[in-house]
Amino acid sequence: MATSIFHFLLLFLFAISCIHAQSNEEQGCIAAEVSNSGLEFLKNLLVEKAESSLVPLELPVITKSAKIPVVGNVQMVLSNITIETIHVTSSTVKSGDTGIVIDVSGATANLSMDWKYSYNTWLLPISVSDKGSATIQVEGLEIGLTLSLKTVEGSLKLSLLECGCYVNDISIKLDGGASWLYQGLLDAFADKIGSAVEDAVPSKIKDAIVKLDNLLQTLPKEVPVTDIASLNVTFVNDPLLSNSSLDLEIDGLFSAKNEVSLLSTNKRHRIIQDSSSCKEADKMVAISLHEDVLKSASSVYFEASKMHWIVDNVPDQSLLNTAGWRFIIPQLYKKYPNRDMNMNLSAFSPPIIEVEKKQIRAKIPLDVVIDVLDAEEVIPVACISIVISTSVSAEMSGNTISGSVKLNDFTMSLKWSNIGEFHMRLIQTLMSTTLKTVVLPYINLKLSKGMDIPSFHGYELRDPQILSEDSWIVICSDVASVETVQNLPGFLSM
Numbered sequence: 001m002a003t004s005i006f007h008f009l010l011l012f013l014f015a016i017s018c019i020h021a022q023s024n025e026e027q028g029c030i031a032a033e034v035s036n037s038g039l040e041f042l043k044n045l046l047v048e049k050a051e052s053s054l055v056p057l058e059l060p061v062i063t064k065s066a067k068i069p070v071v072g073n074v075q076m077v078l079s080n081i082t083i084e085t086i087h088v089t090s091s092t093v094k095s096g097d098t099g100i101v102i103d104v105s106g107a108t109a110n111l112s113m114d115w116k117y118s119y120n121t122w123l124l125p126i127s128v129s130d131k132g133s134a135t136i137q138v139e140g141l142e143i144g145l146t147l148s149l150k151t152v153e154g155s156l157k158l159s160l161l162e163c164g165c166y167v168n169d170i171s172i173k174l175d176g177g178a179s180w181l182y183q184g185l186l187d188a189f190a191d192k193i194g195s196a197v198e199d200a201v202p203s204k205i206k207d208a209i210v211k212l213d214n215l216l217q218t219l220p221k222e223v224p225v226t227d228i229a230s231l232n233v234t235f236v237n238d239p240l241l242s243n244s245s246l247d248l249e250i251d252g253l254f255s256a257k258n259e260v261s262l263l264s265t266n267k268r269h270r271i272i273q274d275s276s277s278c279k280e281a282d283k284m285v286a287i288s289l290h291e292d293v294l295k296s297a298s299s300v301y302f303e304a305s306k307m308h309w310i311v312d313n314v315p316d317q318s319l320l321n322t323a324g325w326r327f328i329i330p331q332l333y334k335k336y337p338n339r340d341m342n343m344n345l346s347a348f349s350p351p352i353i354e355v356e357k358k359q360i361r362a363k364i365p366l367d368v369v370i371d372v373l374d375a376e377e378v379i380p381v382a383c384i385s386i387v388i389s390t391s392v393s394a395e396m397s398g399n400t401i402s403g404s405v406k407l408n409d410f411t412m413s414l415k416w417s418n419i420g421e422f423h424m425r426l427i428q429t430l431m432s433t434t435l436k437t438v439v440l441p442y443i444n445l446k447l448s449k450g451m452d453i454p455s456f457h458g459y460e461l462r463d464p465q466i467l468s469e470d471s472w473i474v475i476c477s478d479v480a481s482v483e484t485v486q487n488l489p490g491f492l493s494m
Contacts, residue, residue: 006343029296038245058082060061090106097241104141113133134172323337331420388410401453
């Protein structure tokens, strides 16, 4: 049906909008290169989440005996020590052979705690004690961590290689208590509080990385795109880290649901398209898509017998009556006078798709069966094989991808006939008119409406650009939260 054809065409455009590395191993058909600005965005996102997810963080109880001038030996206990907030003012991210390194400097932390003390003195026959609460300000908090990102059985494996924390300065504010107590707490517990913070923060970060890794393991390895096709999103090869980018690859081929793509064994030692144009545009991410992705989509729809379309309504409806063909195929009109017709179009092999510089070429092989409608009977009278050569262009406006198809050329031949031979030259003129006035305008009308690229967990592409090079389609884009995009000037007028 026509709906299935346009599902394929939208699938074609969707593939362009999905998610660069060179290797001697098997290569993925979809690759994403995250630039320094993209890593900076991810780092800021990670830091923002960490500021909220690391707190509240409880520290262990601290006890100590300290000698206070005049007072003597004092037993002190700090309990309910809790890091309430962490605020990061400066952070950096670097990628390289050792992994992804994130450094936080100049951070501050606010803590709350309960305190109590007791002591004996020769001045009084009883023990003296007191208790209260306090707030602690940690200044110059420095945190460094190194992350490893590997591919294990098609999923990303995130692990923490190193993590350290250092406290530069601590100030304590007591709610009540004697003046000597402040200096006593500061002298007796500053180092212990700092050490507790330096131990607790890396431990909490380690737990958070484990949870994040568990989340990565739950990501699907196959994503349903339509009721027919699924996209293989298993990761291929380890991520490649350099001083300027992080490169990821996924299999990226379409297959029928619950089946393995037939093209999956033909993608070794591929040289992935350079994304220098994205670097010049200073975009966060470059998404490279090989033409094999589009070929796999066309194969899925062909094998599912979904590439067919019955033409039963055209602007000049006389073309779908044998009377309109009486001078083109006289024997058709003679055998079936004034009978309505339709044309049954179906692909006899998967479309051939080639990505070239600044354009995408597609050859669509079709069998066009001419049917005569006789009462309630459909009578196939002839079949004409056509190979249509087209140029397909895709463009992005905002977060919508749309496209258009241009007819370059077509060839045709008579495959079989139940009404004898006829002149193909006259048929070719009619077919050219049908393609230009019916088929392509209908396709372009559907494609011009475009398809919105869905947001992912509240984030979406911003100001994307689409390029085509030899065998590769490249999307250069920034990434922003949906709320940020909606608050941009002019968004409501789009």
